[in-house]
Amino acid sequence: MISSIAELIADRIGTMPAGERRAAQTLIASYPMIGLKTVAEFSTAAGVSSPTILRFVARLGFQNYPEFQSSLQDELAAQLQSPAIRTLNPPSPGGGTASPMLEATLDNMRETFRHLSDKQLADIAARLAERRGKTFLIGGRFTDPLARYMAAHLAVIQPDVFHLAGQESMWRDRLIDMSKRDVLVIFDIRRYQDSLVRFAEKAHQRGVQIVLFTDQWLSPIARFARHVIAGRTAVPSAWDSSAALFVVAETLIGAVTRQLEADGARRIREMEGLR
Amino acid sequence: MISSIAELIADRIGTMPAGERRAAQTLIASYPMIGLKTVAEFSTAAGVSSPTILRFVARLGFQNYPEFQSSLQDELAAQLQSPAIRTLNPPSPGGGTASPMLEATLDNMRETFRHLSDKQLADIAARLAERRGKTFLIGGRFTDPLARYMAAHLAVIQPDVFHLAGQESMWRDRLIDMSKRDVLVIFDIRRYQDSLVRFAEKAHQRGVQIVLFTDQWLSPIARFARHVIAGRTAVPSAWDSSAALFVVAETLIGAVTRQLEADGARRIREMEGLR
DNA sequence: CAAAATACGTAACATACGATACAGCGCTCC
DNA sequence: GGAGCGCTGTATCGTATGTTACGTATTTTG
The missing domain is CATH 1.10.10.10 (Winged helix-like DNA-binding domain superfamily/Winged helix DNA-binding domain)
Structure with a gap:
């Protein structure tokens, strides 16, 4: 051969x-x-x-x-x-089913961050930390939980964070609320969902700034996105892995939090008090 | 430079x-x-x-x-x-905001898997792949997206997978549906939620087998759990990281999928046909 | 809201690239 | 030693590629 x-x-x-x-x-x-x-x-x-x-x-x-x-x-x-x-790698000693998966995932993360500069992350974090405008988050069939995860955190540290859930018709109606002051965070990996692409396009037309989390092959939404984060998703499994994107999301959450703390956002201090 | x-x-x-x-x-x-x-x-x-x-x-x-x-x-x-x-590793010891976070996350994963035997994973996967009984998934405030993520995948490859969403009162009513043939997957990290603990206890009393995803300090739910997965969550951030648990979840999803394929599950083949 | 500046794409252009025809040279085999 | 075959390089050709000029659309600024 x-x-x-x-x-x-x-x-x-x-x-x-x-x-x-x-x-x-x-x-x-x-x-x-x-x-x-x-x-x-x-x-x-x-x-x-x-x-x-x-x-x-x-x-x-x-x-x-x-x-x-x-x-x-x-x-x-x-x-x-x-x-x-x-x-590397003599297929590590365990030889079980988990190891190759873990190794691939770790590699994905290193590769993902290798192509992702600190500056880029900082830019996105800065935009998300801006107080003007609202933040919307949405994801595809398997990635929507990532959107939820990010929304759950961001919503704690700043107001006007919305996760778009439910039927397509539901979030399409929310378009009315969106303007060029707002940010839309979209998670979309293969197979890219038409409904998301349409939604992104409409939002883009309204001037909404789009932050896209996608895979290395880039969702068509990349056309409309202001910021694109391309994560590695290939693993030895029947499914694609969103782990790298998840870590990027966590990193961003951390960066936004730090930013707001640095800005001395009253909200953060108030929250501390409530606990 | x-x-x-x-x-x-x-x-x-x-x-x-x-x-x-x-x-x-x-x-x-x-x-x-x-x-x-x-x-x-x-x-x-x-x-x-x-x-x-x-x-x-x-x-x-x-x-x-x-x-x-x-x-x-x-x-x-x-x-x-x-x-x-x-x-040999990221050319950027550049002290940026991303790097320490990433390094900590990667370490967390290695540590998590070091304390997690292949056998343990295989056992859980086997249990989840069993056809008898239903599978319920639920999570805490920040970890519920992980439950959703796992549910979204499992629901594709097998019937009777339910994510418990909404208010506490909602899922408490679902307890009636649960029996000792069923599995309940719970995600719970600090600060452990009382509502989840109560729910786990009641489910346990009904004989439901609990698979718990928690952090290294172990949620009190561990007392009732049949399987406990303890992931590392510490990162240099204001938040805990669920990334390690996320990767374990993905690994499990992959293992269950493989198991079902090996079992020649008709469902998988039928699904292929539908595409 | 108007006007200027910037950015983008269409279309025409020039060049450099790969492809081909042909001739010269060397090698082998009678 | 001569004839035939095969390999290689020179020179030419067509084309696909990078380049540029210009008009339109979009955004920014006063």
């Missing part, structure tokens, strides 16, 4: 003429970067002519050079998405 | 107009693969026009698109040559 292009080359390099073999060796030497460059660069690096490179990729079974490059890119993408599998 | 393009984007994304921000978010979401493709592909993926992509890379300081791609490739090449750096 041949799964990577590198293996394919190793398999056929024996049957190649001299020029193409040089191409093959050059590619293997700094795999796969040279293959992502232009034919001209590849050819000079290998010390052969452009047509030789093209004959080389043709011999590997590709119709043309772009197709070859796409394959390399797909391979790279697959590698990058599962860093754990390559590098 | 800005070393990667991803950081560069994070740094400037705040000052970008809407279209370019979409481009930025799209790139970050599947970093850096989209950037290696053509402008046309990039633009359609981001839902903007080609010129917007070019303006985007121009704003990042690149003279033209190929130069931008070269930078991405160089970055990739550097990464591939030292894969260890990726796994």
Whole structure:
């Protein structure tokens, strides 16, 4: 079974003429970067002519050079998405069903935060901590609990936080209440729900600022969103994992809380008193 | 110090107009693969026009698109040559607001699973996968979303899954429906809610098996619970973190799903058909 | 509310890229 | 030693790609 292009080359390099073999060796030497460059660069690096490179990729079974490059890119993408599998891990001692799941989840979180700058989080937190306007939260079939979770916390530390629950018709009516001073936090991962997309679009038209929690493939709502948080969701399970998004949500909750405390919000102190 | 393009984007994304921000978010979401493709592909993926992509890379300081791609490739090449750096941890000890929170959360998860044997999880999963009897889920003020999340998934793969929502009086009435064949999943972390404790006690008296998700200090409900999952909740924040419990919940959902698939549950297959 | 500035997309353009035809060279095998 | 075959590079071509100019829409500012 041949799964990577590198293996394919190793398999056929024996049957190649001299020029193409040089191409093959050059590619293997700094795999796969040279293959992502232009034919001209590849050819000079290998010390052969452009047509030789093209004959080389043709011999590997590709119709043309772009197709070859796409394959390399797909391979790279697959590698990058599962860093754990390559590098760490003798499948940890437990060997049970839980471990791979946990490892994948931890990786998801690291990856999610790697692509998420402190500044971005701070911006969102600052916006959520702004007192003007209302905050609405809503989620999809499986992610609505995340919206609820966030709403439950935010509602404690500031007024005018609303979780949009129930039927679509219910929250559509709430659109009337929304203006450009308001923020709408949406959770939407695959399979993206049409009803949510429609709702987001209408809210966007009303000037509402949208904060979107989605997966790495980006819900169509990203088009209308002011802020997009793309979390990793892939785990060895029949379901996608929302754990990374959950952690981001918690982080945001913490940041907003801190912000409001820093602002000396009277509400926080009053609350302390009530306990 | 800005070393990667991803950081560069994070740094400037705040000052970008809407279209370019979409481009930025799209790139970050599947970093850096989209950037290696053509402008046309990039633009359609981001839902903007080609010129917007070019303006985007121009704003990042690149003279033209190929130069931008070269930078991405160089970055990739550097990464591939030292894969260890990726796994050995977040390049940002940057003392930002996110990092300590994330680190604490990851630690919580490791600790939680360290004290949680595979067997224990398997037992609970097996119990939840049993067809006889019903499954009820409920949570506290901040943890009820976790109950909802779990219920949303379990309800898909098996019948008779109920999330207990609304007022206390509401679910107290549901006690009548519960018998010793049933399972009650409760989420309860500090400050433990009296109403939940009372409810758990009554359910326990009716012979209902209780699965408790709580924190390391154990809710009083632990006295009545058949299974106790103690998650770590401490994070540098004003709030406790339910993230570890969330991950355990997801793990359980996955385990139950697998179990039912293994049992050849007709329901699963029928569901596939309905899609 | 008006006017200016900014941002975005459509469409035309130029270039650089991959593809191909062809000729020269070397190698092998009679 | 000569003829045939195969491999490689040069030169040319067509096209897909990045680029730019301009008009429209949208937002911001006075």
